[in-house]
Amino acid sequence: MTETLTLDKPRSPRRPAARRSNFELYSWLFMRLSGLALVVLVLGHLFIMNIVDGGVHRIDFAFVAGRWSSPFWQFWDLLMLWLAQLHGGNGLRTIIDDYARKDTTRFWLKIMLYASMVVILVLGTLVIFTFDPTIA
Amino acid sequence: MTSTAAVLDNTANTASEIPAPDGSVTVTVKIQRFNPEVDSEPHWESYDVPALPTDRVLNLLINIKGYVDGTLSFRRSCAHGICGSDAMQINGMNRLACKVLVKDLLAKKGKPTTITVAPIKGLPVMKDLYVDMEPFFEAFRAVKPFLISYGNEPSRERIQSPADRERFDDTTKCILCACCTTSCPVYWADGSYFGPAAIVNAHRFIFDSRDEGAEERLDILNDTEGVWRCRTTFNCTDACPRGIQVTKAIQEVKRALLFKRV
Numbered sequence: 001m002t003e004t005l006t007l008d009k010p011r012s013p014r015r016p017a018a019r020r021s022n023f024e025l026y027s028w029l030f031m032r033l034s035g036l037a038l039v040v041l042v043l044g045h046l047f048i049m050n051i052v053d054g055g056v057h058r059i060d061f062a063f064v065a066g067r068w069s070s071p072f073w074q075f076w077d078l079l080m081l082w083l084a085q086l087h088g089g090n091g092l093r094t095i096i097d098d099y100a101r102k103d104t105t106r107f108w109l110k111i112m113l114y115a116s117m118v119v120i121l122v123l124g125t126l127v128i129f130t131f132d133p134t135i136a
Numbered sequence: 137m138t139s140t141a142a143v144l145d146n147t148a149n150t151a152s153e154i155p156a157p158d159g160s161v162t163v164t165v166k167i168q169r170f171n172p173e174v175d176s177e178p179h180w181e182s183y184d185v186p187a188l189p190t191d192r193v194l195n196l197l198i199n200i201k202g203y204v205d206g207t208l209s210f211r212r213s214c215a216h217g218i219c220g221s222d223a224m225q226i227n228g229m230n231r232l233a234c235k236v237l238v239k240d241l242l243a244k245k246g247k248p249t250t251i252t253v254a255p256i257k258g259l260p261v262m263k264d265l266y267v268d269m270e271p272f273f274e275a276f277r278a279v280k281p282f283l284i285s286y287g288n289e290p291s292r293e294r295i296q297s298p299a300d301r302e303r304f305d306d307t308t309k310c311i312l313c314a315c316c317t318t319s320c321p322v323y324w325a326d327g328s329y330f331g332p333a334a335i336v337n338a339h340r341f342i343f344d345s346r347d348e349g350a351e352e353r354l355d356i357l358n359d360t361e362g363v364w365r366c367r368t369t370f371n372c373t374d375a376c377p378r379g380i381q382v383t384k385a386i387q388e389v390k391r392a393l394l395f396k397r398v
Contacts, residue, residue: 020355024364025393097360098325 027090034087041080065133074128081124089117153203156186161249163187163238165196168254169264171207178261182250189239193226193251197233197265210265217377220313224265225254230315230375256318258327272314275330279338279356284349300345307340307385309378316372316382322365329365330357332372332382339385342398350398354389363389 050056067073092113100106162184170178183200194215201208212222215234222233227241233253243249259267285294310333317323317331338357342350357363363386372382392398 019359022358024360024362025358028364028390029394094365098322098365 027093031087031090034083038080038083038087041076041083045076045080065131068128068131069133078125078128081128082121085117085121085124089113154185154199157188160186160188161242163196163242163249163251165193165200166250166252167197167200167208167264169208170255170261172263187238189237189242191238192234193231193236193238193241193253194222194233196238196251197253208265209263218311220311220377223256223313223315223318223377225252225256227252230256230319232313232315232377235377256314258318258320258324259314269314271327272317272331272333273312275317275334276312276337279330279334279353280349281337281341283341283344283347284352285346286348294346296345303345304340304343306380307336307343309380310336310340311378312337313377315375315377316380319371319375321369321371322367326361326365328361330361330363332366332386335363335366335386335389336380336382339389342389342392350392354393354398357389358393363393366390 049059068077093110096106096109096113100109165183165185166180167183168178169175169181183204185196185199185204187196192215194212197208197210198212201210210222210224210233212234213219215222217232217235220232223230224233225231226233226236238251241249241251253265255261255265255267259269259271262268312333314333316336317333320329320332322329323331335357338353341347342353366383366386368383368387370383372386373380373384376382
């Protein structure tokens with residue numbers, strides 16, 4: 001076959017040997033389990049914030065301070081933050097793997113994704129644990 | 137032939153030479169054509185041909201090739217749904233052209249019928265409906281689709297109970313036509329994914345009690361491009377001309393990996 005007949009070949013003919021890693025298995029499992037947990041956590045959160053007791057109109061600094069004085073709600077919000085961030089991040093990782101055509105694009109998109117995940121996780125965790133109800 | 141002229145004025149190629157038997161109706165067959173020596177990208181061409189309701193789409197293609205345009209290229213071997221050569225996208229669905237009857241594609245009474253035929257997606261088009269199957273077979277070979285056994289060869293046949301045979305019966309039916317793999321959106325987007333057909337053929341040996349290579353194959357399918365890429369869209373199950381429950385087979389491989397049990 002001559003060079004002029006070379007058509008777009010999106011597939012490479014060789015593939016590397018299996019890496020014997022269970023990472024994809026665990027991330028697949030994590031998506032299912034965190035998804036189930038998030039159904040309860042997020043719907044519960046939306047119910048408390050928007051429907052119960054006057055809903056969104058009663059939310060102010062004092063309301064948030066009151067909730068976060070309880071370790072239970074601290075733990076709820078922390079769990080929701082981490083699960084949602086990792087669940088969404090893992091989903092985006094899969095989408096990047098699917099749709100990025102070039103290895104360099106894939107690499108930089110993933111760097112951006114992981115960086116944004118770290119920023120939001122660190123910031124959120126910091127706020128939940130260092131929240132000071134007396135500054136108002 | 138006059139293929140380029142036909143594109144320019146965009147008129148349907150008529151086929152007065154094709155014999156029209158009693159009871160035949162005229163249908164328009166719209167085919168995605170591509171000649172790598174002339175065209176820079178694929179284009180559509182329409183052919184008005186006589187068709188009996190009992191004709192298969194393959195008959196129409198053979199008639200077009202025989203009477204209208206001999207340059208039309210497509211694969212077909214047995215023409216009876218066994219060899220799996222003539223997989224193509226017919227009216228947007230991956231089917232074997234030799235198994236689709238015209239009567240199932242006819243428009244409502246009085247309305248004109250158009251049958252769209254395109255090559256299967258996700259594999260490089262070489263010419264017209266003819267694609268390079270090598271990436272597909274590469275994935276197939278990569279899952280080791282052959283009996284692996286260790287130790288001494290038995291002096292008799294390898295005995296298997298009907299119940300053990302039943303476990304992989306469904307996946308023995310695969311004819312490697314590529315209908316499933318080229319209907320998979322994950323495969324379209326990421327060609328290094330093994331694809332449903334390779335997983336089906338791995339399943340056929342993983343769950344075979346006579347085979348001892350299950351662990352090797354499970355390791356291969358546990359990797360980045362393995363079964364965990366599957367999004368259970370069921371396109372493969374819908375496309376399979378042999379009625380294999382492809383998505384179910386993929387799920388069984390996932391379960392074997394998850395619970396470390398074949």
